[in-house]
Amino acid sequence: MGAELRRRAFALVAAAVAAASAGAAFAQGRTPVVPGAHDALAVAGPQAAQIGELWNLTVFICTAVFCAILLGVVFALWRSGRARDDEPADLSSIGRHERGPYLSVLWSVGVSIVLLLVLVVASVVTDRALARMSLENAVNIDVTGHQWWWELRYGGDKPSDSFTTANELHIPVGRPVILKLRADDVIHSFWVPSLAGKKDLIPGRTATLHFRADQAGRYRGQCAEFCGFQHAFMAFEVIAEPPDRYDAWVAAQRQPAAEPTDAGARRGQEVFLGSACIMCHAIEGTTAGARKAPDLTHLASRTTIAAGTLPNRSAELARWIANPQEFKPGTNMPATALPADDMRALVAYLESLK
């Protein structure tokens, strides 16, 4: 009986240790991506820069006032006397005008009001400057928030020029960008700290956000409004490129998906079109046209998958397809069980979609 109990206890402890170490191994499971800049004070465009200037002014004034009040407290502690525990209260202030404290309070309140007025005016002026950014020659992009990824639709002169991509917003350096923001399901919020303030995407409403990147580079953004299970991994990258590289990127994105050339990729295409993938994903140039999930036409041209969660490499792609819940518990993408050969072929096909 005792031995049995001991054996059971041992098994329990062993299981717990195994579970804990599995958990620890799990924690190592996600290969980190290399995020772009994401700091509200490391600015790369006029909108974030304007806010940065207002930030500096406000923090300066607030710090000064904070220090003044703390000094007041410290001075009060230092100046006023100490009383015994049973010291009778000093009632001399009753019915007497306390001129010194009265003037001090009056002046302090007066100065506070003036400083607040300065801040209100500075805030409104900044707000106006943000609204009046020049929009000449702007790039228009439709952004739709989904649980938990970003759909990006670029327009063009002709309907056939438009194309859809996901989670990586390419923009030309120096040209203003106007985003039309919509939400497909719940409220999301579009935020790239280094470029601009955030804007909510609200179902049933359309919002716009405009900004400009003045320095080429990668800027990370993330959903800022709580939107359910995977709010934590609803990221995106803004890739600001020189105009010629941007134009080249647009030209490439307008093309339908490349036809697979080698046998492996051809097999992969068959697997893709023959599996549940096509219920949600689209690949231009094939019969896959569903719009419930990211467009995969040029998947291989993107650097991350699963909304900035994993680097876009064969190994990660295979693990993601096999078990998305391992990386983003609650995500709407179901696990797809495929024989190893088929999975290799599918990944080879997806990696060929440059």
Added chain:
Amino acid sequence: MTVSGTASPPRLNSVPPSAEDAAALERTWRDPPGLLGWLAAINHKEIGKRFIVTAFGFFVAGGLLAAAMRLQLAQPDNRLIGPDLYNQIFTMHGTTMMFLFAVPVMQAMSIYLVPLMIGSRSVAFPRMNAYGYWIYLFGGLMLFVAFALNIGPDAGWFSYVPLAGPDYSPGKRVDFWAQMITFTELSALIEAVILITGVLKLRAPGMTLNRIPLFVWGMLVTAFMVMFAMPAVMLASTALITDRLVATHFYNPAEGGDAILWQHLFWFFGHPEVYLIFIPGLGFMSAIIPTFARRPIFGYSAMVLSLIATAFLAFGLWVHHMFATNLPELGKSFFTAVSMMIAIPSAVQIFCWLATLWTGKLVFKTPLLFTFAFFFVLVLGGMTGIILASVPLDLQVHDTYFVVAHLHYVLIGGAVFPLFGAFYYWFPKITGRMLSERLGRWNFWLFLIGFNVTFFPMHMLGLQGMPRRVYTYGAEMGWSNLNALASLGALTIAISMLLFVINVWRSLRHGAVAGPNPWNAGTLEWSTPSPPPACNFEAIPVVGGRDPLWEPGGVRGHVAGLAVDSRELLMTTVLDAEPETRESFPEPTIWPFVGAVATTVFFIGSIFTPWAIVWGSVPVAIALTAWFWPKRRENTAHLALERAP
């Protein structure tokens, strides 16, 4: 009770009260013994104590939830708590702290203290007060039982639609949240009615409106705010639950509803809510500072007017929670201006306290220490509040950890530090024993240091792009060190809270006996023994100043002629507190408890079926009818008093 029949005339008290008077009053006003008596209790001190202990229990529960979150966020890519549980935990933390701790604990303190501070024997409507407590307790328990059964709400304490709507939160989780709102708002509204009536009509003679202690002013202003703010959220949550249960589409844009409507209604309540928590904190400050500066408060009238101004302005700035939505920019600027303007009345009060400290002679005790934390923590939170009031700055830091830092600086600095000061200040009154000063200092310093270590780094995290409400974050984001530091700070806060609990535990048994007025304070609650007798005052005092006990010669006199063998109270006029009439108060009864149980069945049943509104109303009606059913014996006693004043 002791009224034996129609034959014996009522006995009235004398001044000074005889031992016989005191004994009769004690018999008249105490709650009945036994378990049934415990459930029937209506004495405001008993209900107040239960309220305070319950609210503190929820504070500890909410704190443990916070500790779980800090454990999860202590390292990146942590798999300790998954998103499903984490979303429940942060929702429960916010909901518990806002709805089950911060607002109720302030009302709880005032249920205990206000009658003592205004020289009354009871709160107004003592049975309703008991009902309000039970409703609050049952609503809170319902929420935690749901959480324990893995049906805790998970859409945030703000429950934005459509995420909280029927399409994206199937199941019952959000319904429990919405019904918890119904419970706590019902309780809060009841307590507001009780407070307003009590403060306006039950004050001791001579306590004119401009002699009310500032804490009581704060609670009066808060109660009025409750009455205007709470209906908005009750309306909002009721519309949410009907959207979820009977498909009303208030918030469904596809059917002509609007997702933004929720935000307007919620924040029209939600921002005043912050001041419901903050203004009582200001009241605690104004009670503690004069006592330990050994002088009356400087600028009483300015303080009162500031409280009222704060209350008005608090209703004009809800949109600063919605700057990131697509509302018109010019309109947003208006809310920027109001949000900054509300700093002015707060500044007035801060400067008046400074003037009081400046010109007083200080006694350094633990309650005063906690008020100093206010100057550091709340003022810093106020400064970040000014940042959040500005539309452009808010658009950067909104919904990031910067806001998490800000709101904790404001709420903990503005309410929880003063509340702990208040615990140390009034504990001797409530229990008759002093809390340990030594443990109190440890409690204070660990809390202050732990608090800043936890929350200051969050300002930086927000600027570095860390959004709120994320269950984990990648190691590549560079947020790991500051998060680890914040978690370390949370541990320090936990230790300081443990010290407080130990302090209370030990002091209840071994603390120094307090006596009626251990701090030599000036307000009326210190004129009666600690703990106070069931009737509070053996004779109702007559007041001649703002700090009656500091007046030369103490209180001016006492009221004679109130019954000692029947629950009789003196009512006074609203402005000048001149004696107006004597009012007979109800006796303890089990029916508020039974009514609360019936209401609970009604509310919880309606989560599962709309029919509960039909059959559930029957027991509620029965309980309320029994509650108000007149008794011949009581009527006779009251009539006897009426005829023979």
